[in-house]
Amino acid sequence: MEQKAGHKFVGRGTHKGKGIAVFTSGGDSQGMNAAVRAVVRTAIYLGCKVYFIKEGYQGLVDGGKNIVEAHWASVSSIIHKGGTVIGSARCLEFRERDGRLKAAKNLIDNGITNLVCIGGDGSLTGADIFRQEWSSLLDELLSKGSITAEQRQKYRTLQIAGLVGSIDNDFCGTDMTIGTDTALHRIIEACDAIVSTAYSHQRTFIMEVMGRHCGYLALVAALTSEADYVFIPESPPPDDWQKRLCDKLEQVEMPV
Structure with a gap:
């Protein structure tokens, strides 16, 4: 039955x-x-x-x-x-x-x-x-x-x-904390706006976002905005990160 x-x-x-x-x-x-x-x-x-x-x-x-x-x-x-x-x-x-x-x-x-x-x-x-x-x-x-x-x-x-209620998305037991989605949306808007100036002057910009001990915003923003390099607190950068970053950026081909 x-x-x-x-x-x-x-x-x-x-x-x-x-x-x-x-x-x-x-x-x-x-x-x-x-x-x-x-x-x-x-x-x-x-x-x-x-x-x-x-x-x-x-x-x-x-x-x-x-x-x-x-x-x-x-x-x-x-x-x-x-x-x-x-x-x-x-x-x-x-x-x-x-x-x-x-x-x-x-x-x-x-x-x-x-x-x-x-x-x-x-x-x-x-x-x-x-x-x-x-x-x-x-x-x-x-x-x-x-x-x-x-x-x-x-x-x-x-x-x-x-x-x-935390934009960092740094709590277990929930898929996304209150405020995270909006914060990520604002970050992507800023990336889209600043990339025009970067292309115009062949310059590199470093953007710092919130996150405290959680790199969710930085990581997802880097993936969606096609960033060339990302630093997150869960994976601290090596001592020679400045050199590695410069080497990476030198390999990037700027559009003609």
Whole structure:
């Protein structure tokens, strides 16, 4: 007897009453607004009470007006915009336990037990540390009288989902990180523009692109723009790279 493949369907309003917040952190990348929009409208569909945390981790630590409820119309007409409409900022205070303690208190005050972090390596690392410390942070808040025993029990678990907003494409578990495709598109546009001047004056241009410890942008841009040489961090150049580069360029025949 043939069996039908099972599937799980999440119905409208099945998570009614749960609090979820979304924030963007670290460097901005194209596509962050689309991700924020998807989180907000999916959360509303599920019946959650959804919040913006403005200015990244700084807003999480400061609380107050930085944590605001989001509605369906709050994310209208943002999908095409670059950067992030809810702001992003690096926060040294969150690196310390006192800062994370303030952040935990702000989440509990707003009834938030689910976080969506959109950011890069540092942002997601911070989110993971926050998750690991959550139980001890609540214990400390309880001992100080900042929260009640009922709150300690009700908000005992913090769920965090990470969306990688990084143009470098330097995270495993995803085919392409948020912002990579747009960054690559901009690089190719720049290469196409500068090649005309290179041909006109028989000159060589060296272009430096982002990537940190990941050479994805440099490698793919070099392949698509027919570059003669490429350096990537995964394969450090030899000590005599200047000579090798000059030798390679001398072999290139310029069009007549």
